[in-house]
Amino acid sequence: MPKERSDLVQGTLDMLILKTLALEPMHGYGITVRLEQISKATFRINAGSLFVALQRLQRAGLIRTEWKATENSRRAKYYTLTQQGRKRLDNETKEWERQVAAIARILEAS
Amino acid sequence: MSILRSMAAGLRSFFRKDCAERELDEELTGFLEMAAEEKMNEGMTRQEALRAARLERGSLEVTKEVIHSATWESFIETCWRDFRFGVRTLCKSPGFTAVAIITLALGIGANAAIFSAIYAVLLKPIPFKDPDRLVFIEKQNKPRGWVRNPISSAEIVAWRSQSGAFDDVAAYKEKSCVLTSAGEAEEDPCEVITSNLFPLLGVLPIHGRTFSTEEDQPGGPRVAILSYRLWQKRFATDEKVIGRAINIDGDSYTVVGVMPANLSHLYASSYDTLPDLWLSGIALSPTQVWNEYFGIGRLKPGFSLQQAESQLDAISARIESMDPDLKDWRAQLMTLRTNASGDTRSALFVLMGAVVFVLLIACANVANLLLARSARRANEFAVRNALGASQSRVVRQLLTESLVISMAGGACGLLLATLGRKGLAALAPEALLRSAPDLAVTAADFRILAFTFLVAIVTTVLFGLAPALQNARPHVTEILKETGRSSLQSPRSRRLRSALVVSEIALAFVLLIGAGLMVRTLAQLGHLNLGFNPTNVLTLRVPLSGERYKEPQSRVQFWDQVISVVESLPGVESASVSRGLPISGWVGQFFTTAEDPTPPAGQVPDANYVVVGPHYFHTMQIPLRAGRTFNDHDTNASERVVIVNEELSRLYWAGQDVLGKRLQIGGAGPWRTVVGVAGNVLSQGPDAGFHSEMYIPYQQFPWLMDGPKHLVVRTVGNVRPQTLVRSVVQEIHRIDKDQPVADIATMEQIALEPVAQRRMVMALLVSFAGLALILSTLGIYSVLSYSIAQRTREIGLRMALGAQHGNVLRLVVAGGARLAALGIAVGLSASLALTQLMKVLLFGVRPIDPFTFYAVIALLAVTSILACYIPARRAMRVDPMEALRYE
Numbered sequence: 003m004p005k006e007r008s009d010l011v012q013g014t015l016d017m018l019i020l021k022t023l024a025l026e027p028m029h030g031y032g033i034t035v036r037l038e039q040i041s042k043a044t045f046r047i048n049a050g051s052l053f054v055a056l057q058r059l060q061r062a063g064l065i066r067t068e069w070k071a072t073e074n075s076r077r078a079k080y081y082t083l084t085q086q087g088r089k090r091l092d093n094e095t096k097e098w099e100r101q102v103a104a105i106a107r108i109l110e111a112s
Numbered sequence: 113m114s115i116l117r118s119m120a121a122g123l124r125s126f127f128r129k130d131c132a133e134r135e136l137d138e139e140l141t142g143f144l145e146m147a148a149e150e151k152m153n154e155g156m157t158r159q160e161a162l163r164a165a166r167l168e169r170g171s172l173e174v175t176k177e178v179i180h181s182a183t184w185e186s187f188i189e190t191c192w193r194d195f196r197f198g199v200r201t202l203c204k205s206p207g208f209t210a211v212a213i214i215t216l217a218l219g220i221g222a223n224a225a226i227f228s229a230i231y232a233v234l235l236k237p238i239p240f241k242d243p244d245r246l247v248f249i250e251k252q253n254k255p256r257g258w259v260r261n262p263i264s265s266a267e268i269v270a271w272r273s274q275s276g277a278f279d280d281v282a283a284y285k286e287k288s289c290v291l292t293s294a295g296e297a298e299e300d301p302c303e304v305i306t307s308n309l310f311p312l313l314g315v316l317p318i319h320g321r322t323f324s325t326e327e328d329q330p331g332g333p334r335v336a337i338l339s340y341r342l343w344q345k346r347f348a349t350d351e352k353v354i355g356r357a358i359n360i361d362g363d364s365y366t367v368v369g370v371m372p373a374n375l376s377h378l379y380a381s382s383y384d385t386l387p388d389l390w391l392s393g394i395a396l397s398p399t400q401v402w403n404e405y406f407g408i409g410r411l412k413p414g415f416s417l418q419q420a421e422s423q424l425d426a427i428s429a430r431i432e433s434m435d436p437d438l439k440d441w442r443a444q445l446m447t448l449r450t451n452a453s454g455d456t457r458s459a460l461f462v463l464m465g466a467v468v469f470v471l472l473i474a475c476a477n478v479a480n481l482l483l484a485r486s487a488r489r490a491n492e493f494a495v496r497n498a499l500g501a502s503q504s505r506v507v508r509q510l511l512t513e514s515l516v517i518s519m520a521g522g523a524c525g526l527l528l529a530t531l532g533r534k535g536l537a538a539l540a541p542e543a544l545l546r547s548a549p550d551l552a553v554t555a556a557d558f559r560i561l562a563f564t565f566l567v568a569i570v571t572t573v574l575f576g577l578a579p580a581l582q583n584a585r586p587h588v589t590e591i592l593k594e595t596g597r598s599s600l601q602s603p604r605s606r607r608l609r610s611a612l613v614v615s616e617i618a619l620a621f622v623l624l625i626g627a628g629l630m631v632r633t634l635a636q637l638g639h640l641n642l643g644f645n646p647t648n649v650l651t652l653r654v655p656l657s658g659e660r661y662k663e664p665q666s667r668v669q670f671w672d673q674v675i676s677v678v679e680s681l682p683g684v685e686s687a688s689v690s691r692g693l694p695i696s697g698w699v700g701q702f703f704t705t706a707e708d709p710t711p712p713a714g715q716v717p718d719a720n721y722v723v724v725g726p727h728y729f730h731t732m733q734i735p736l737r738a739g740r741t742f743n744d745h746d747t748n749a750s751e752r753v754v755i756v757n758e759e760l761s762r763l764y765w766a767g768q769d770v771l772g773k774r775l776q777i778g779g780a781g782p783w784r785t786v787v788g789v790a791g792n793v794l795s796q797g798p799d800a801g802f803h804s805e806m807y808i809p810y811q812q813f814p815w816l817m818d819g820p821k822h823l824v825v826r827t828v829g830n831v832r833p834q835t836l837v838r839s840v841v842q843e844i845h846r847i848d849k850d851q852p853v854a855d856i857a858t859m860e861q862i863a864l865e866p867v868a869q870r871r872m873v874m875a876l877l878v879s880f881a882g883l884a885l886i887l888s889t890l891g892i893y894s895v896l897s898y899s900i901a902q903r904t905r906e907i908g909l910r911m912a913l914g915a916q917h918g919n920v921l922r923l924v925v926a927g928g929a930r931l932a933a934l935g936i937a938v939g940l941s942a943s944l945a946l947t948q949l950m951k952v953l954l955f956g957v958r959p960i961d962p963f964t965f966y967a968v969i970a971l972l973a974v975t976s977i978l979a980c981y982i983p984a985r986r987a988m989r990v991d992p993m994e995a996l997r998y999e
Contacts, residue, residue, distance in 0.1 A: 029142070029143075029146075030139060030142075030143050031142070031143045031146040031147060034143075034147075034169075035150075046168075048168070048169050048170045048175075049140060049143055049144070049169045049170045049175040050170050050174065050175045050178035050179065051178075053136075053139075053140070053175065053178075053179045054178060054179050054182040057179060057182065057183070058182070060121070061117060061118040061121045061122075062117070062118070063117050072146075074149070076142060076145075076146070077138070077142070078139070078142050078146075079135075079138075079139045079142075
């Protein structure tokens, strides 16, 4: 069994997906693996929440899709960040940092 | 932007479902395989790896479901599925469905019909510029209790120049004109107006212009504006009419404009129809105190009606000393809307309350049906629950089903409302139809549609929510264990159903009380002695205008001739003339008595001033209490005489011998001797009570006002007055073919006018209460029948143990009677408070009328017992053997 799992802070999955895709276009499983690796398996992402998030981002025009062959020559849907998505990621990152800093200050103060 | 994109994407996947589905399938399969491949690299077999991946990441089907249900289009899809399922389920039980839909259709239909009336009368915008700032300016005399009086030129001038509350004030006076130069002579309602009236209302002529300020002079150019109707009827919509000279009452006027066809008459406070002619020539003088004008003003923004009124009051107080006739008079302002709706407002609110009650009863009934039905469907919901349907999902499905019912009910209700509106228009008093012509238009307005739709939605929640919530929490295991046995009724559900029945009876009780009070009111009005006998009396009006009748003597001659020929007609018992008719309009006039010839200003006595012909008292059957009636010896040459009514003699000569007393009318002219005392007449309708009246013989022609114009004809017993119209009009035209005959009506019609609105309210309340009674009786019946069906075993057991038929009967009836008694008690206490709201509609009956209350209690008690009796009979016939064999 995997180590202790944490639930993602509400609403952050979208931001994390955008961040992941900012490096390079990726397919769904690729995103999962990348997120889990970088978080050192703190987060475990199931297919349902991942694809719901991807569907939402796509409908909001933040990512676009394309069928391509994987390195294992399998056909997969690749997700790419759009211009709009990049902008959103910037905004969300800034906002996130601001909030984290604020929370940290509060926690240190007490 | 993103909403649009989301909608587009949703629609794409909605319509290319297969394609989207395949793509998702492929993507997810790929996802799981990649996950499995990784596991296989760690040494698992392919099968193990796939299983582990599914466990870890979620199975293909569940994931697909999760992804799909996150989209908005899936919500609609589910609704649509629930809808189709609902329709199918309902079609399987057509009896239940029909009853539920009809019940709701009645409730919703009644609401839509009354709402459409409220819209037509109270809500529809009045078609003038910014109509909410337009106010009627009339005056009242509080110390003497006179209200809604016309105003004088002096007051208009003072108010207009000294008050800052109005943007502008216009004035008009009403008049009947006879237009002689275009076709047959005919009397047309017309108005003399100030030039600013139409600009103030914000209406423009379709041809020509309105008046200019130079034309606001009695000696200025005589100009006229035509109504569209008159233009069409008399001038064949000829645009060249502008500039033409026409002859009105013997004077020549130049036509300067034509008003549009859709001009509303609602700016006029007392006319029920639009005038056909507007004439120039009002010069407002600051010293003239004759009360002949109606004022209409446009309030400045930021001024309330009360503020404006108190401003005008301050001005009135300043000018009061100018003339004794101005003493104690203060402005009385009223918005156009209030004036147009008049006393209909309270009637409509009472009716709206009544239909809301009917709808609530209908909802309670349908909720009851649903509860009974869902008890039978308990298995279905237990199975759904066991298969993983969440509570909210079940509630949603049931509410969709309820929505199907209420939408169907709403659609049928709309049809009923259209019929109902026809009935309403037929019942409505004529005055109401004139001020709200839309009442008679039965086309469905989108507002009515929206209202009905809204009511249907609210209804769904009202009747559907409780049963749905009840079902969403089934005791799954218990129900499934008992498969085969139809259901078990929880005590909670039984209490809910009883509560519904109790509230139905309470609501029906209130409605029945309302209807009963109105029936009593109408009965009281029907027995009311008006002081005269309106049956068999024909009335009509001849305006007697023009050069020929300028001299009073010529009018007397005209009427002498008319009366003698009409009285010789077969079927006529007697005929007479009068100035004005009781109920439809008598005018007051000041007088002084010989005992007190100079009363202080503001305390001058007044009485209705009625000029009549010799046989008037006989024709109207007004009893004479003392002295004599007028006769042919009361001429211009003889002693001036007057007949007063009992009320006048009571007020001014109480306890004295009235005959021989003297009074002077209008503060000038001859002194008149009282020769008779007539009985009191309800001259202003049943609510106004008695007023002082003085009758003057028309041969001693009064110098005040313009003399008698109404012919009254009493027919002999079996001749209906309407049948004489032709011959009477013929005789009048034989005497003067240029005299138009107007306002032909029977006195009975005139006497009914003040009660027409109450009659409408009564008819509607009685039908709503009847409906309520039927629905609530059905409610008791269905609850009891259902509980008997549920208790068959129990009853069988009781009988097997020796209970007699009588015991069973008592058991069932007592159950029903308890509910009825509780309902009656609740309804009784609600009625005690609610009937106060309909006080203004009642006449001769107190809001808490013991007779009505006892009658309604008895009626409801009897119907409830009857409703219990049928299921009780069924319970008595239960065969213990059979009932117990089911075990």
